[in-house]
Structures are given as C-alpha cells and as structure tokens.
Amino acid sequence: MTAFGLSPPxxxxxxxxxxxxxxxxxxxxxxxxxxxxxxxxxxxxxxxIYWVGDILDGIxxxxxxxxxxxxxxxxxxxxxxxxxxxxxxLIVLRPVTALPVAVFLVQFMVIDQxxxxxxxxxPLLSPNYFATVDRRIYRWNWSPPxxxxxxxxxxxxAIFAPAAVAVAFAVGVAAVKVASLVYAARLPAxxxxxxx
Numbered sequence: 001m002t003a004f005g006l007s008p009p010x011x012x013x014x015x016x017x018x019x020x021x022x023x024x025x026x027x028x029x030x031x032x033x034x035x036x037x038x039x040x041x042x043x044x045x046x047x048x049i050y051w052v053g054d055i056l057d058g059i060x061x062x063x064x065x066x067x068x069x070x071x072x073x074x075x076x077x078x079x080x081x082x083x084x085x086x087x088x089x090l091i092v093l094r095p096v097t098a099l100p101v102a103v104f105l106v107q108f109m110v111i112d113q114x115x116x117x118x119x120x121x122x123p124l125l126s127p128n129y130f131a132t133v134d135r136r137i138y139r140w141n142w143s144p145p146x147x148x149x150x151x152x153x154x155x156x157x158a159i160f161a162p163a164a165v166a167v168a169f170a171v172g173v174a175a176v177k178v179a180s181l182v183y184a185a186r187l188p189a190x191x192x193x194x195x196x
Contacts, residue, residue: 016061018070024051024078025085031085035092043089051152052084072126076116080109083151090155097158100166104154115141115181121122121189134187137180140174149173 015019027050034042053184061067091098119127131138140146150173157166 011068012070012074014061014066014068014071015064016057017074019053019057019060020075020078023049023057024081025084027053028085031082031111035085035089038093040093043086043093044080046082046086046153047088050079050086054079054082061082063129065176067125069120069125072119073117075126076113077178080113083108086155090158094104094159096163097166099163100154100158100170103167103174104158107170107177108151111174111177111181112141115177115184118181118184121187134184141180175185 009152027046029176030042030046030049034046054075061071064143084105085132087101091101116127119130120132122133124130124132127138127142130142141150154170154173160171
C-alpha cells in the first residue's frame with residue numbers, strides 16, 4: 001500500500017500478458033472472419049490459436065516467474081472473448097450445435113467465470129493454485145483433465161456427437177460448475193497460501 005492507501009501500480013506488460021493479448025486478438029479476428037465468410041477452416045484456426053495460446057500463456061507465466069493476479073484475471077476474461085466469438089461462428093456454420101453450445105455458453109460465460117474469479121477471495125495467484133484451498137474443487141475445475149473436459153470436450157462433442165449426447169454432457173458440466181460455485185462461496189477465506 002502507498003501513503004494514500006492505494007495499491008502499487010500493476011505490471012500489465014509482461015510476456016504472458018502479451019501472449020494472452022495476441023492470442024485473443026488473433027482468435028477473435030479469425031472467428032469473426034469465419035463467421036462472415038462461413039469458413040470452417042478459419043474457425044478451426046481460431047479455436048487452435050485460442051487453445052494453444054491459452055496453454056502457452058500459462059506455461060510462460062510459470063516458467064518466467066511472471067504469474068500475477070492481474071494476469072490471471074486477464075486470462076479468464078480473454079478466454080470468454082475467444083469462446084464467445086468462436087461459439088458464434090460454430091453455431092452459424094453448424095446450426096445443429098446451437099443447443100449444446102448455448103448450454104455451454106451460459107455455463108462458461110457466467111457460472112464458470114464467477115467460479116474462476118473466486119480465487120480472488122484468497123491470496124492465490126490464480127485458480128491454478130486452488131488446491132491449497134480445496135483439492136476437490138480444484139480437481140473438478142482446474143486440473144489439466146478438468147480443463148480439457150470443461151471446454152474442448154463440450155465443443156468437440158457438439159460437432160461430432162449426437163445433439164442429445166452433447167447437451168447431456170454440457171448440462172453435466174454445468175451441474176458440476178454450479179455445485180463447485182456454491183461450495184466455494186461457502187468456504188471461509190483461509191490463511192495466506194500461494195502454492196499447492
């Protein structure tokens with residue numbers, strides 16, 4: 001805290017945040033182009049840039065010791081920008097995906113965002129360290145398998161599986177997110193722990 005009770009300036013310009021900004025601009029730009037040109041190839045590129053960039057910014061932040069709470073929030077918000085643009089293009093290109101993608105969007109844009117921002121209640125750098133607060137919620141939501149199931153699996157099922165299967169899976173993921181959010185909201189703020 002400074003003399004006036006204000007927090008010190010936040011460092012926004014670091015390597016992981018630049019990766020987040022670039023992957024978001026590229027993914028959203030390609031998704032909008034896929035939408036306007038009705039191009040599946042551009043949509044695949046948009047999703048790949050989003051998913052690879054999302055992995056890369058996290059790995060880079062940890063490898064360079066540049067993890068920040070601001071960067072974690074930026075990543076969470078950027079994920080929603082990429083997801084919404086890609087989902088819009090997906091629905092236009094494959095209207096049969098509309099219902100499972102709609103369920104996924106409500107879950108990811110609202111419920112999961114609230115849950116992901118819960119880490120701010122504790123002195124954690126990001127949701128990746130939520131295991132220090134509650135291992136079960138971490139395993140269900142931010143472990144590597146959970147991340148893959150919570151996002152990519154829903155999209156892939158919407159494209160390749162029967163609509164009923166994709167909807168059922170999306171509803172299941174939403175139920176896990178709601179239960180996790182309710183449980184996390186009831187947890188007391190704990191002692192300062194930043195590493196699992």
